[in-house]
Amino acid sequence: MTGFIQSGFNLLAFVHEGIPIRPTAASSIAEGVDRLHFFLTGLTLFFTALIFSIIFYFMVKYRRRSEDERPAETQEHLALELTWTLVPTLLTVVIFVWSSSLYFRNSRPPSAAMEIFVVGKQWMWHLQHPEGPREINELHVPVDVPVKLTMTSEDVIHDFYVPAFRVKKDVVPGRYTSLWFQATKIGTYHLFCAQYCGTDHAEMIGWVYVMTPADYAAWLAGGARNETMTQAGERLFNQLGCVTCHVADGTGRGPALVGLYGKQETLRSGEIRVVDEALIRQAIVNPNSILLPNYPPVMPTFQGQINEEQVLQLIAYVKSVGPEERKTNAK
Amino acid sequence: MPGHVVPVRVYVGVFLALLALTGLTTWVAYFDLGAMNTVAALAIAVTKMLLVILFFMHVKYSSGLTRVIILAGFFWFAILVALTLSDELTRHWTPSPAPWGLLLPLIRGLF
Amino acid sequence: MSTAVTDMQPGAPPESSRVHYLNANYGIKSWLLTTDHKRIALLYLGSITLMFFVGGAFAVLMRLHLIEPQGALVEPDTYNKLFTMHGVMMIFFFLIPSIPATLGNFLVPMMIGARDLAFPRLNLLSWYVYIVGAIFTLYAAISGGLDTGWTFYTPYSSSFSHTQVVPVALGVFITGFSSILTGLNFVVTIHKMRAPGLTWFRLPLFIWAMYATSIIFILGTPVIAITIFLLGLERLLHIGIFDPAIGGDPILFQHLFWFYSHPAVYIMILPGMGVMSEVVTCFSRKKIFGYSFVAFSSMAIAVISFLVWGHHMFVTGQSIYAGLIFSVLSFLVAIPSAIKVFNWTATLYKGSISYQAPMLYAMGFIGLFTMGGLTGLFLASLATDVHLNGTYFIVAHFHYIMVGGAVMAYLGGIHFWWPKITGRMYPDGWARFAALVIFVGFNLTFFPQFMLGYLGMPRRYAVYPAEFQVLNVVSSAGASILGIGYLIPLIYFIWSMRYGPVAGPNPWGAKGLEWETPSPPPTENFDEIPVVTEEAYDYANPHTGVARG
């Protein structure tokens, strides 16, 4: 009951402050998405108003005046039919082109994006910065810097959603999905899980803190000094014995991983793949699905032995010995 | 029109053809033809299916409506497979800047 | 206010003495073993009404709970069960069978001039199958409920949920077969049993709509059946084809699920569109504007609806190429709906429009469906769906179409054919009042949800940040008005069965073979099979379009 009264007060406060009709727009893509949204809203209001007013007008104008009134036969009208087929068709073409090009622009991360790794778990978010700091249900990012999230799940499907950034992507067990944004406004924003995932789906929420680069640097420096993801990955690389096969000079049983990241290669199956996060993950959990022509299928699977966060650390390590080193190691 | 009476001779002929094709498809599986193994197996299976549908199930002698209905069944199955694969097989393709450029690998992927 | 009894046949025998399908025989057995399509329609009517109120009760509890951000009523687990059981009941056990199994069963044979459906016993079987499925689901609801969402997404449903997945899966699986049987029966009946003279292009548009719906029943339902079956197996065996541990892809489940469940949304709306065409023409006394466009748009919807399912999966990590295809096709499927809306509106032009209750529902339908449909465009477009997916915007979108559209159409249809079904009139004043209450309550409930969704409130949230409270309270308030709105017809319909004025064969002065029989119709529908000599909706010609043999 008190809740009810309370909400009455809230309503007053709400009307007083003006009913919010638009969520905060705090990312580089938010304005573009909102423009499309407002266009569609306009279109919806236009057609709804149009249909309703025509109906009301006809209902009044042509109301039945006597019981045995017999209106004249309906005429077919091809021109009209074509008009209301073609006009909506054209409108949808416009929306489709607009929205798809926007979407493709929005879904391509800039190449210089800062990377953060996300693991979803019933019912919390684990986030890890390459520099080492780990967070739970909180994400600190610098303003005006593109950030790319590489995400996976330990259990069921979750969904990483920051309304203020207009970004959302499912977080799926067994594979990586990714998402990027560039925050444009300093502030604190909601982070929601937007894919139903069980009991505390509604509590799998958190905050995104957008900070000035200086504050962000300070935040990174503060707190417990963890090893960086790459360091952790290197440690695992030695512990798990990867290093016994993947010797840096290429003399081991497996290929040298130095300089590998980003390269294109042809698999035994003939498929051409770029070495990216997904491929490295596949190599670790399911090596025989990416057999290479010149190597025996001896790499064991590490699925079940390490968790998703550790896989991400290994990936960070493999990436760190990537293209830069390639130049120095060139034959 | 009572149902069409198909001569026993035809039934037996179809039966023998089906047996022969079964032998053939098994035999072919013992040769390494690469991707052609799958193609051959499916082609033979489709042939066998057509024999059964046309003769045993009398579709050769039945109305257009029946044929449309059967074709609809296979067509819808094809929709299911094709659109599902359109996702499953193109997931790891990296996005390129403009959506229209994207259609190219898609078209290439189809052939 | 009083209804026009325009077409009382002179010399029709007094109501009490005439034998019709309702009084042909009595007793429970005569109902439970009936093969009369009209009685089966009533069996369905009773059962789906029950399911609607069960589903509605869940909705009421949900809305009460959401009055407070921390949740006013239940534990999160219980809330999760509430929306799941609400969705399952409403979709699989109410809206999908709603118009096809009640009005469709009742009207298809009558409208095409047949004595019954092609397979009456199959028809009865379909009702029993439905009931068995419903019992499984109700059992699950009582014995702990289900908490996966009506979408059953794996791996949550297959390996993580601790609730009654298998009984509900079984219930949905079984009920699927009742849809299949209904669809099969309709297709065969419409193909083979039309009265002489009733060519395809003389068929009432309701029949076209039922035909299109049946196509979806036939081609779509088996896929959900096998999918749910595989899910159940996986759950029982702890291993199965969606299991990531053995290389399974959880997204594949979603493909199969939506391959059916998207077309299923047109199962829910197409029959409603069919009802619209009948009601709008009758109450404006005009032939439908653009008959063939309306007819073909039903067929176009049935076909294209199978090509768009991936629009539910834009943010799942589905390939963006696939996303592009599904997006463009989703826009395409909106066009036939637009064609229909414009044709209904144009039908009113220069008509003779009366505002009886069925017409009010029809007007509500057209407006709300337009709005719901157009908000579908926000979701079909990739860039905006990224933001709106999984939020209350979706909830608002589909309630506008399904409650504002389909349920309105269903109620409109029931009001329209009630005199035919029962032989009695309901109080028209009350009916109009109820239509108004429902319209107002509906908008109050669901309009704020569009705003909530755009502001970012995710759906399926048992608790939510406090800033969303005001709009949630408005929505809950609206829901209580809506709930009352639905109770009013329940009361006056029951009242009218006994006390309503006798309706006569054709109280609305409507065209169509079903109005050529007495109300309620005799068991065999027609004493002699009519011969049709005119187009559908020939309202310009007041005489009957049936030649008597």
Place this chain on the structure above:
Amino acid sequence: MADAAVHNAHPPGFAHQFEDMEQQREAGTLGMWVFLVTEIMFFGGLFACYAVYRALHLQAFELGSRLLDVRFGAANTAVLIASSLTMALAIHSAQTGKRKSVVMFYLALTMILGAAFLGIKFTFEWRHDFLEHLVPGFGFEVRPEWGAVGHHVPMFFCFYFFMTGLHALHMIIGIGILTVLTIMASRGRFNEQYYAPLEVTGLYWHFVDIVWIFLFPLLYLIGGHYAMGGGH
């Protein structure tokens, strides 16, 4: 009733909602075809999943396929095709007005062949698979010699058992219907005019045959047996 005369004169098996026997027969056949389309989509869902996973896990599928015994698969194909022939002959003999014992003979033969199929399937193949620990959910064991694709092999066997199991279920239902038909035939219910139940059941039986025609190569042959060492 004007058409009471027609009603009174109706032949055995005639249902009141139809105008005449011909309309009834056509409706029945059409109904069965529509039903078979639903069956295409029912099995189709499984086949579509099969297509996806075969593309994703080709090696595991080939490996799994080689663990099956082609001889049983091929033999069963022959048995099933034979049963389709006898089914067709049963209808043929009713159509041409043969004695009821002929119809019954063919029907019985069809059932026997169907049962033989199931016998081979269950007692030889499935039992063998069970003993080899190849049944997912019932003590499946991933063998080390399968290498790293090993943990995807259960996926193949899931498909193998779901698909053949569903197919076998259809066979069992078919045999049930055939039993009823045999009883009807023994009571002399069928003749040149009225054999629709036979015809409609025939369609169903042939359909089940077609499903197997695809299952056989997709499950038993797709791995290619050229690579097989000394057999099992």
